[in-house]
Amino acid sequence: MATTHTLGFPRIGARRELKFALEAYWKGASSRDELVRVGADLRKRHWQDQGALDLVPVGDFAFYDQVLDMSFTLGNLPDRVKGFHGDALDNYFRVARGRSAETPGEHGGEHGGCCGVAAGEMTKWFDTNYHYIVPEFDAGTSFTLDASRLLEQFAEARAEGVRAKPVIIGPVTYLALGKAKDGSDRLALLPRLLPVYAGLLQALADQGADWVQIDEPILVTELEPAWRDAFVQAYRALDTGAVKLLLATYFGRLQENLPLACALPVQGIHLDAINARDEVDALIEALPADRVVSLGVVNGRNIWKTDLGATLDWLEPVAGKLGERLWIAPSCSLLHVPVDLAGERKLDEEVRSWLAFAVQKLEEIRILATALTPGQDGGRAAVAAELDANRAAIAARRASPRVNNPAVKAAVAAIGPRLGRRKSPFAARAACQAARLNLPKFPTTTIGSFPQTKEIRQARSRFKAGTLDAAAYTEAMRGEIARSVREQEALGLDVLVHGEAERNDMVEYFGEQLDGYVFSQGGWVQSYGSRCVKPPILFGDIGRPNAMTVEWITYAASLTDKPMKGMLTGPVTILNWSFVRDDQPRSETCRQLALAIREEVLDLEKAGVGVIQIDEAALREGLPLRKSQWQAYLDWAVESFRITANGVEDATQIHTHMCYSEFNDIIASIAAMDADVITIETSRSDMELLDAFDDFNYPNEIGPGVYDIHSPNIPTEAHIVALMRKAAERIPADRLWVNPDCGLKTRQWAEVIPALTNMVSAAKTLRATVA
Numbered sequence: 065m066a067t068t069h070t071l072g073f074p075r076i077g078a079r080r081e082l083k084f085a086l087e088a089y090w091k092g093a094s095s096r097d098e099l100v101r102v103g104a105d106l107r108k109r110h111w112q113d114q115g116a117l118d119l120v121p122v123g124d125f126a127f128y129d130q131v132l133d134m135s136f137t138l139g140n141l142p143d144r145v146k147g148f149h150g151d152a153l154d155n156y157f158r159v160a161r162g163r164s165a166e167t168p169g170e171h172g173g174e175h176g177g178c179c180g181v182a183a184g185e186m187t188k189w190f191d192t193n194y195h196y197i198v199p200e201f202d203a204g205t206s207f208t209l210d211a212s213r214l215l216e217q218f219a220e221a222r223a224e225g226v227r228a229k230p231v232i233i234g235p236v237t238y239l240a241l242g243k244a245k246d247g248s249d250r251l252a253l254l255p256r257l258l259p260v261y262a263g264l265l266q267a268l269a270d271q272g273a274d275w276v277q278i279d280e281p282i283l284v285t286e287l288e289p290a291w292r293d294a295f296v297q298a299y300r301a302l303d304t305g306a307v308k309l310l311l312a313t314y315f316g317r318l319q320e321n322l323p324l325a326c327a328l329p330v331q332g333i334h335l336d337a338i339n340a341r342d343e344v345d346a347l348i349e350a351l352p353a354d355r356v357v358s359l360g361v362v363n364g365r366n367i368w369k370t371d372l373g374a375t376l377d378w379l380e381p382v383a384g385k386l387g388e389r390l391w392i393a394p395s396c397s398l399l400h401v402p403v404d405l406a407g408e409r410k411l412d413e414e415v416r417s418w419l420a421f422a423v424q425k426l427e428e429i430r431i432l433a434t435a436l437t438p439g440q441d442g443g444r445a446a447v448a449a450e451l452d453a454n455r456a457a458i459a460a461r462r463a464s465p466r467v468n469n470p471a472v473k474a475a476v477a478a479i480g481p482r483l484g485r486r487k488s489p490f491a492a493r494a495a496c497q498a499a500r501l502n503l504p505k506f507p508t509t510t511i512g513s514f515p516q517t518k519e520i521r522q523a524r525s526r527f528k529a530g531t532l533d534a535a536a537y538t539e540a541m542r543g544e545i546a547r548s549v550r551e552q553e554a555l556g557l558d559v560l561v562h563g564e565a566e567r568n569d570m571v572e573y574f575g576e577q578l579d580g581y582v583f584s585q586g587g588w589v590q591s592y593g594s595r596c597v598k599p600p601i602l603f604g605d606i607g608r609p610n611a612m613t614v615e616w617i618t619y620a621a622s623l624t625d626k627p628m629k630g631m632l633t634g635p636v637t638i639l640n641w642s643f644v645r646d647d648q649p650r651s652e653t654c655r656q657l658a659l660a661i662r663e664e665v666l667d668l669e670k671a672g673v674g675v676i677q678i679d680e681a682a683l684r685e686g687l688p689l690r691k692s693q694w695q696a697y698l699d700w701a702v703e704s705f706r707i708t709a710n711g712v713e714d715a716t717q718i719h720t721h722m723c724y725s726e727f728n729d730i731i732a733s734i735a736a737m738d739a740d741v742i743t744i745e746t747s748r749s750d751m752e753l754l755d756a757f758d759d760f761n762y763p764n765e766i767g768p769g770v771y772d773i774h775s776p777n778i779p780t781e782a783h784i785v786a787l788m789r790k791a792a793e794r795i796p797a798d799r800l801w802v803n804p805d806c807g808l809k810t811r812q813w814a815e816v817i818p819a820l821t822n823m824v825s826a827a828k829t830l831r832a833t834v835a
């Protein structure tokens with residue numbers, strides 16, 4: 065019988081209990097005890113949800129982020145929060161969220177307390193839409209063990225009667241994910257780090273832990289020789305016999321790292337058998353015969369039912385070979401999928417029958433394990449009804465006429481190179497656009513969203529619940545748009561936006577209006593901290609039955625004489641932030657999205673909108689984990705953007721926006737997008753990110769972000785001027801725009817107004833002082 069387990073479970077709660085508890089605590093509306101209680105209740109409930117498994121994870125719960133938890137366990141706190149004498153949980157939130165000096169009153173939040181503290185940097189977790197707090201190092205970093213969190217939760221789990229498997233991030237991945245602020249060699253810290261890990265394993269062993277899952281997903285990426293050597297050094301040091309180690313790899317194939325992983329002195333390896341099924345035989349071959357082989361056979365990154373029959377067809381011989389050595393699990397932590405399909409009341413019934421969220425994925429694991437169990441109570445016969453139902457659902461999805469639309473397939477097949485080419489080169493377009501828009505030097509704009517206030521969200525919530533009718537909802541959103549336009553006019557911005565009040569999310573909003581999509585009511589997935597997204601579900605060929613944004617944008621445009629920028633999300637970002645179908649290549653799905661958004665671009669243009677922004681925030685995010693696969697991805701991603709954007713006339717100005725930094729290695733592809741204007745996140749890099757554009761002689765216009773929208777701090781005019789002067793050293797001033805790093809939806813108006821006031825004044829100063 066295969067041992068069943070999971071690598072991690074969503075912690076936000078089926079009703080986002082953790083989100084609401086955190087936000088209440090940060091606001092000062094609930095106590096520390098209440099927050100701690102919600103955390104304990106969620107852990108307990110999630111262990112119960114996983115109770116049918118042989119081993120359940122402990123340590124996958126975090127109040128903010130599991131990487132930040134690991135930093136605290138290892139005693140690796142940034143210097144700026146060391147020596148804090150208050151509550152440890154508040155110190156944790158100070159690193160997670162920062163704290164401004166100005167406004168007292170909140171717990172460990174952005175505001176509150178006496179002294180300002182910068183938040184830890186946040187970046188995405190491998191190729192997911194989850195973001196972690198980057199560990200900070202320097203040459204002097206030392207580590208000290210604080211095992212209390214893990215030990216307490218291990219004791220809690222055991223008290224619940226589950227067989228608990230502590231989960232920790234491995235030392236090599238931990239170092240690889242961090243940044244040395246002084247440019248020092250992170251690997252030099254390994255000898256200091258390993259004794260702390262050894263101490264942690266011993267402490268867990270002393271409490272009765274048998275297996276510990278040690279996550280080393282960095283093994284699915286290309287590793288420099290020094291990092292490969294680090295694996296050998298690390299796992300020799302951790303081979304103390306205190307506990308059994310399950311080395312967990314996920315999100316991809318091991319490739320050249322497979323022999324390295326198999327040679328490490330651990331007691332088992334977890335392989336993502338969704339992405340690396342073709343490596344299973346080699347893994348079994350290379351592993352010593354006493355090692356456990358854990359196979360991730362249920363996809364932890366999507367929401368589709370597993371084809372259980374097909375999985376068993378290949379798994380049965382593997383189980384025959386491995387016997388008791390076989391463990392089965394989802395491919396990775398279930399953090400990346402919503403909790404439970406059972407809560408969905410309004411989901412399209414047909415599509416629903418094809419889906420599995422976290423709880424349903426656990427049931428799939430149970431069915432597979434039973435089917436793999438020889439004897440009277442096991443084998444396929446013991447789960448015949450479940451397997452039949454699964455077979456029927458898989459077959460229905462394959463055959464559904466709603467999935468395949470021959471007209472859409474034909475349109476994609478007919479895409480030729482002309483579709484993605486503008487009529488004239490940039491210089492000629494720029495002249496037409498200058499004549500049409502008549503903008504000053506250093507034109508000012510924003511990235512699209514204005515604060516998503518409680519009133520906006522409540523109105524939408526009431527509209528969706530049916531207690532506010534469509535006319536009243538439209539009226540309320542028009543009111544918000546009018547407010548945004550009024551504020552922007554008063555601020556003196558040059559190119560206005562409508563503010564995106566009517567959008568729940570920049571991807572979900574479009575998914576809701578496209579054919580080929582369904583959306584859940586409660587399918588929330590944590591993006592960072594308390595922030596969640598509800599990725600729409602792309603199940604079939606894409607169509608755009610109606611214009612999606614034209615009425616809102618033309619309404620906004622009617623309120624002002626200034627240019628109004630139409631605002632769309634690009635095909636690559638919609639793809640990367642949706643749950644997408646697994647029955648055709650992503651590139652094919654992306655081209656379908658490109659054709660749909662192209663229609664919207666052309667409709668906006670027809671309606672007289674002269675500036676259209678197509679956000680591609682997730683273009684860089686979607687890069688494959690291995691560099692060797694980047695170009696193939698970039699080719700179809702850029703082609704998709706060009707198909708979307710480039711059907712317009714010369715006088716229509718196309719903007720794109722990307723809020724993730726580091727363009728050096730993809731600058732040729734960014735240039736190939738050929739947007740007239742690109743706005744990017746640069747403020748935190750002190751404009752150094754523009755070097756990539758400078759070195760490449762990037763030909764088009766650029767809006768380098770002048771302030772970090774993640775922080776509540778108000779940028780001063782002098783700071784913005786100084787940043788823009790640095791920008792002008794790299795990019796000719798007549799090609800520079802002035803704008804924030806990203807959209808303002810998570811900020812409050814009280815922060816937005818003074819920040820943009822200073823930004824507009826800075827632009828005026830620049831016009832008067834920079835040639």
Ligand SMILES: CN1c2c(nc(N)[nH]c2=O)NC[C@@H]1CNc1ccc(C(=O)N[C@@H](CCC(=O)N[C@@H](CCC(=O)N[C@@H](CCC(=O)O)C(=O)O)C(=O)O)C(=O)O)cc1
Pocket residue numbers: 193516518521522524525567568569570571572591592594595596597598641681810
């Ligand atoms: C730019 N980012 C995005 C990413 N992915 C996306 N799909 N979208 C993004 O914008 N990835 C990278 C980054 C991640 N950053 C963020 C930033 C902010 C959020 C965020 O604010 N999320 C919200 C949820 C947004 C949403 O969908 N809102 C809905 C529903 C709101 C809601 O909860 N309503 C309540 C009732 C309202 C009330 O009483 O207050 C309810 O239904 O119970 C809407 O506006 O209609 C969040 O709150 O977490 C995410 C990622």
Ligand SMILES: N[C@@H](CCS)C(=O)O
Pocket residue numbers: 511512513570631679681721723806807808809
């Ligand atoms: N237009 C979007 C882009 C976010 S990346 C916004 O302003 O929120």
Ligand SMILES: [Zn+2]
Pocket residue numbers: 511681721722723805806807
């Ligand atoms: Zn952005």
